[in-house]
Amino acid sequence: MNKLYFNAKQFFFILPVFVILTISIRSFAYEYGSANPQVIETPFAKTTATPHRIPGNMRFRHEMAELLGEKVGPDDSGDVYNAGGLASYYTGPKELFPGKGKFGQLYRFLPVIRWYDPAYYFNPQNFHPGSTVTGEFTSEQCVTCHTAENPGIVTQWRQSKHGTPPEGKEIVGCDRCHGKNHEKLIMPTYTLCGECHEKQLKGHREGERGSHAHAYHLELIDQGCQMEKPAEETTACLACHAIAENRCDGCHTRHRFSVAEARKPTSCGVCHSGPEQYEFEMYMQSYHGMIYQGEGQTWDWTKPLNAKNYVVPTCAYCHMQDGEHNVTKSSTVYTYMGTSLVDRGAYRYKATRDAWVNTCKGCHSPRFARDHLHAMDEAVKLSFTKYREAMLIVTALYNDNLIDPMPIDLAPDSRGHNVFSLMPGKGEMRKYNVSNIERLTYEMLVDIIGAIFKAKAHNAYYSPIYGYWEWAQDRWLLQIKDEASKLKRFAEIEEKLGIKHTAYPFWKHGEYTDMFLGWKRKEWGK
Amino acid sequence: MNKLYFNAKQFFFILPVFVILTISIRSFAYEYGSANPQVIETPFAKTTATPHRIPGNMRFRHEMAELLGEKVGPDDSGDVYNAGGLASYYTGPKELFPGKGKFGQLYRFLPVIRWYDPAYYFNPQNFHPGSTVTGEFTSEQCVTCHTAENPGIVTQWRQSKHGTPPEGKEIVGCDRCHGKNHEKLIMPTYTLCGECHEKQLKGHREGERGSHAHAYHLELIDQGCQMEKPAEETTACLACHAIAENRCDGCHTRHRFSVAEARKPTSCGVCHSGPEQYEFEMYMQSYHGMIYQGEGQTWDWTKPLNAKNYVVPTCAYCHMQDGEHNVTKSSTVYTYMGTSLVDRGAYRYKATRDAWVNTCKGCHSPRFARDHLHAMDEAVKLSFTKYREAMLIVTALYNDNLIDPMPIDLAPDSRGHNVFSLMPGKGEMRKYNVSNIERLTYEMLVDIIGAIFKAKAHNAYYSPIYGYWEWAQDRWLLQIKDEASKLKRFAEIEEKLGIKHTAYPFWKHGEYTDMFLGWKRKEWGK
C-alpha cells in the first residue's frame, strides 16, 4: 500500500505551522474571524473575498492536486474538477448582504434575500442595472413592453381578478403594486397587498408564535441567525421562512394571485413537507389526501371550503376556516413543531379540542373524531417514552465522559460555547457539529416524534406511514443502544490498557467545519 | 465536565431498591404485570390506571425534573414540557377495550377499535352519550337533522347511488344501514352491505390467506396480538387491518360508496404503501403509474376497467378483474408479503403465470410479458443470495455468542421467551427488541426483498426505484459485514484482556422496553 501523500496525524501536526505562514498570504487565505472584519455597508458593496478555509486544508488540496494532476485555483474559474473537485478552492460568495437584528454582524445573506425581505433589502436602483428604461409609465404601457419581455406574467395577470376584474370592479394595474417610475420600482410586501385586502392582512399579522407572521423575523433573524451554518446553506431555510412572513405570493403565486390555487394542499406543500414538517406528506397519505389525489383536479376550487362543497378537507379547509388568515386560530397547542410533550386532550385545552371535533363533525360523528384524536394523544405520549429511554442512556454517557467526541472536542456552537447539545438551557439542540449518538437522539425527538404527531393529527395513521415512523423510532433507539454499547466497550478496554482516548482533531476542524459561525463569534469576542 | 445527576451504572445498581420501595406507592407506580391484574369487563369500564413504568425510570425523571427545574406529573395535565418532556410521566391510556381471541387477556385495544370491529365492539348505548335524541326516525327525518349536524355526509349520500338511485331503483336511506332507533344505532359491517351486494360479499369472504378477508382476525387477533408492542402503537396497524376485513368503506368511502373511487389506485394506496407493502409507490413509479398520474383525473372512471376503456391498468384492473372481490384470484404465489423464496415462474404455477400474461396481453405481446416476469423471478432469487450471505455471517456470530446483545439479554419476546429472532421456528422475526445486526438482517429480508419483488412485479424496474432497493440491499449487506467485523474485533481484544463482556442492562429494561408484552406475559405465567 503506497503512502498517498501524508497521513492525517501529520496533517494535524503541521496545522499550527500553516496557521502562522498563512497570515502572509492573505490574498489566498483569509482566516475566519480576523480581528478586524470588513463589514459590508451596502447591498452591492463587494466583500473582501472571504474564503473560510484554514491553511491546513489549502495544503491538503495542493497535495491532492499534485497527486491527481489537477490544477489548483478558485472554483469560480469554470474549470471542471473531475476528481470531485478535490483540488479546487472554495473562496466563498463574492457578495453578501449585511444581516440585521442583534446577530446582524455575525450573519450575512446571499443576494437572493432581497426578494424575500424586499422592504428591507430591495433597492430599486439596482433592480435594472444596465437597463436604459427611465421615466414613468401607465399600467397599459407596462403591459405593452412586458408582453414581449415576460409574456407569462402578463398572461397570468390577465387571468387574475386584478387583470380581469368582476363586473363593476376596476383593473388593478402593474403600477398599483410596482409604482410608475421605472427607476424606483417597488417589490410589494404584505403591507401593500393589505391596503386592499385588509381582513387578510389583519389575520396574517395577528398570527401567534408558530404562525407565518413570525416565520422569518422571530425564527430566522432573531434565532435562526444563531445557527452555526454559513449563509450559502441557511439561504435555503430562509426562502420559505421569509416568503411566508413577508409576501402574499407564497400561497397566491404571482401574477394570478388566485384564491383557488391557495386552497389546494399543493400550495402549502411547497414549504410544509420534508423532515421537521411532514404535514403535506401525512395529509397526502390519509384517506382525505388520497381522495384529493384521486379526483381533486375535477373539483370547483372557486367555491368556499366547507363540507357541502368538498368531499374531503384540505389544509386550508381546517386551518384557515372561512378564509381566516390567522392560522393559529385553527391550530393546536404550540410546542415548537410538536417537539415538546403535552397532552393536547387535557381538560385545559377543552376549547381547542372541541373546536377540532366540530371541524370533523362536518362529515364524522364527534365520538369518532374524539377517539382518533385520543389515539393521537396516546401515540405522542408513548413516543416520548422511547426518547426518554434514549436520553437516560446518552446522558449517562455524557456524564461519564464517554461520548466521542465530547462537546469540548467539537467546533464551538453559535453562542461560542461548547456545551452538550441535548440538555435544554445548556446548549442549542442541533443536527450537525455533534457526535453520532447526539444526532440520533436529536432526530428521535425532532424528526421522528414530530412525524408521529403529524401523522396522527392528519389521519395518516390509517396508513403505514405512521407505522413507519413508529418503526423508525424503534430503530433509532436500538442504534443509540448499539452505539452506547460500543462506546462503553471501548472505554473499558482502554482503561485496562491505560490508553486515555481523546477525540481526534477532525471533529473540531475541517474545511467545512471551520466555517461554522461559532468560530467567527469567538474571534469577534462575542 | 460536571456530573449531571447520577450515571448509568449507579442507576442500574439502585434499580432493585426502587422495585421494592415502589410496591408501597401504587398510586404512582403500577408495575407491569401484577399478580392479580384487573381485567376490564365491558367496553366502557375504566381500567385501573395502568402506567407501565418501572420505578427506576420514575427515579430518573424525578432527578431530571429537579435538574431542569420542571414539574413532575402525569402527562395528561396539559402542561407543556419544553425539555422534551423529560420530567413527565406516561401513565398509559385511561381506558382500554378488552382483547378477544386466545391472546385477549394479554392484549387490549384503544377505544378507536369500536369503529374498526363494530360487530364486536360497537355499543349503540354509548354512541351518543349525552345525546338527548331518543325515538325512531325515518330516513327523511335523519336527513333533516344531519344536514345541519353533518352536512358533508348528507351531501355525499346524495351524490351516491344510495341517495340518488338510477331510474327504477329505490333510495337506500340512513335507516337501512344504521337502523331507525336513535338509541340503538348500528355501524354496518360487510354482513349488512352484503345483504344487497351479495356477489361482492361472497368474493370478499372467499379470499384466501393473504387477502382482505384475513387481514384482521387471522393476522391481528390471532397472530398480531403476539406482537410485543403496547396498544398505543399497534392501534396504527389495526386501523388498516380491521377496516380491510370488516368494513366495505375502506375502499368505497362513506357516504358516497363509489365504484369509481374504488377503481383508482389512491383507494388502495391508503393501506398499500410504505415499508413491507410498497405496492402503491411501485405502481406510481412505473410507466403505468406515471401515465395515470399525468392524466388519470381526466378519464371516465364509471367505465369498467379493461384495455378498451383505460390506457393503462390500475391496481383493481389487474387484481379485481371484472369486479371480482376475491383478490386472491388475481394474485400470485402467497409468501407472506413476498418474504419467502419461491420461483413464481416454475412449471407448478403455470396457470397463474399464464393468467398474468393474459392480463398483460390487453396491451402487450405475451413474450414481452413473459420476459419481464422472468426478469422479476431472477431478481427476486438473486436478492436472496445477498440475504443468505448475510445470514451466514450473523448466524455464525450468534453461534459464537458474539451478537451484542444476545437474545437472553433482551426483553422477552411476546411468547415470553428469549430466542434468536432470525431463526424461524425458534422465535418471532421482529424489528424491535433485537440487536442492531438482527434488525439490519430482518430489514434485508422483509423490507428490501419485499420491495424488490413488488418493484419488479409492478414494472417499477423501468424506474430507478428497483435500482434503489437493489442498492439498498448492497448497503445493508456491507453494514452487516461492518458490524460483524466490529463485534469480532471487540471479542478478540476482550479475550486477550480477560474481559468478559456482558450486554449492558439498557438492552433489557427502559421506560419503553418495559412495556413489551413479553414482560406482561411472564408475570401472568403464560
Added chain:
Amino acid sequence: MNKLYFNAKQFFFILPVFVILTISIRSFAYEYGSANPQVIETPFAKTTATPHRIPGNMRFRHEMAELLGEKVGPDDSGDVYNAGGLASYYTGPKELFPGKGKFGQLYRFLPVIRWYDPAYYFNPQNFHPGSTVTGEFTSEQCVTCHTAENPGIVTQWRQSKHGTPPEGKEIVGCDRCHGKNHEKLIMPTYTLCGECHEKQLKGHREGERGSHAHAYHLELIDQGCQMEKPAEETTACLACHAIAENRCDGCHTRHRFSVAEARKPTSCGVCHSGPEQYEFEMYMQSYHGMIYQGEGQTWDWTKPLNAKNYVVPTCAYCHMQDGEHNVTKSSTVYTYMGTSLVDRGAYRYKATRDAWVNTCKGCHSPRFARDHLHAMDEAVKLSFTKYREAMLIVTALYNDNLIDPMPIDLAPDSRGHNVFSLMPGKGEMRKYNVSNIERLTYEMLVDIIGAIFKAKAHNAYYSPIYGYWEWAQDRWLLQIKDEASKLKRFAEIEEKLGIKHTAYPFWKHGEYTDMFLGWKRKEWGK
C-alpha cells in the same frame, strides 16, 4: 446457547477443501470463471447452467436445510422456502443473451434485452414461437385480429395521429412500423421513426455526452459492462438506458405516440427519479411542480410549451424548447450527473447562463433568475467542502491501512484489480464491494451533492428537500468521522496488544459476492 451448526471460523477453514471437492460435481457446482467458458452464440441458445455459487455456500445451505427441515434443490422448483429460502440454491438464469462491445464476453444479458435493443437482439423468428400465423397482412387485417388479441393497443392506436390522422394526412398502419410478414416482424427503433420524424431524429442523435443518445451504448455497453454486478441486477439499469437511446416510445408511449403525453413531467419521471437522478422529485417539490400537481390535468397539453400557454414550466418546457430533441442544447455544464465541481456561473459559461436566464424571463425578471442560479452555484460549491473534509479523513485512513477492509481484502473490481474506490484514476467509484466508510463517502458525493445540485437547479430550495439533502450531508460527514474514530481506536488498542487485524474473509467471499464480474475476469485472464 446451542451451537447451531458450525461457526463462521470453521466455515472458512473448510472452504478450500470444498473448492477441490467441487471440481468433480460440476452438475451442481459451476465455479465462476472456468478456464473454458461456454459462450452463447445465438440469442436463444441455452447456456450451460451457470450457478455462480461457490461450494462453501452449498455446504452452508445443506447444513441449514438439515437444521430447518427444509429441502435442498434448485430454486426454480416452485417450492416455497419459508425459512427465507435459506436452504435453496440459486442456479442463475437459464438463458442469457451474449453481450456485445469490448466487454461482451464478460457481460451477458437477460432475454428482456431484446425489447430494449431490438435492432441487435430482436429476432423475428422467435417473436411468435408456437404461433401458427404465417403470411403477409395489411394493416386492416392486423387490426381485425389484434382487436381481439390486444384490444388496448388497437384502441390506443386509434386515439393516435397514426390511427386517426388530421385532415389530409394518411393513416400510419401497423405494417409501416412492424412490416407485413408475420414471420419477419420488426420492432422499430429510432431509425424507423426517424423516416417520418426527421427533425426529432436529428435532434436526438445530435445529443452530446450526457444525453439520451449516449445513455445506452456509451454508458452501459462500453462502460456499464465494467460494473461488477450480475446480469440479473444490471437489467434494471439497462431498461431506462436502452429505451432512452434506442426507442422513441420511452416518452411517447405506444401506441398513442402522444406529444401531449411527452410534454408532461410524468413522462420524464419514469427514469429521472430516485438516487443519482432526483430531477422529478425536485421539480415536483418546487413551486413549479406543486402548481403543476395542483392543476396540471386541467391544462390543454396539445399546446406548445411556452409562457403564454402554461402557467409554470415542465421538464420539456425548459429542456426541449420548441420541441428540440437535442436536450444538451438546453442543458447545463455536463459533469457526470453533477458529481464534479464546476462553477456554472463562471464567465466561461456566460452563453449557457444567459440562455437559462432567458428561459426564466418568460415569467421572472433576469435579476431574480440570476440570484437564484447564483445561490445554486454557492450551494454546490459549499457542498464540496464537506466532501473534501470527509475525503481528507478517509484518504488518511487508507494511507495508514486502517480501513476495514482495505481494497485488497475485497472481491476484485470489474477490471480485476483491488484498488481504492475513491481515488479517481486508481479504481472505479462504486457503491458496493467497498468498506462502510467508502460507501458513505461515495454517497456523499454522488447521491447527496448530486441531489443538492438538482434541488437548487429545479428551485426545490424553496422547499425543505434541499434542506434535507444539506442535512443529509452533515449526517454523512459525522457518520464518516464516527466510523473513522472507531477504526483508529481499534487500531491503537490492537497495536498495544500486538494483535494484527486482518479483514475477515466474509468481505471477499460469499454467495452473492462471488458473482461479481471481477472474479470472472480474473479467471478469464483479462
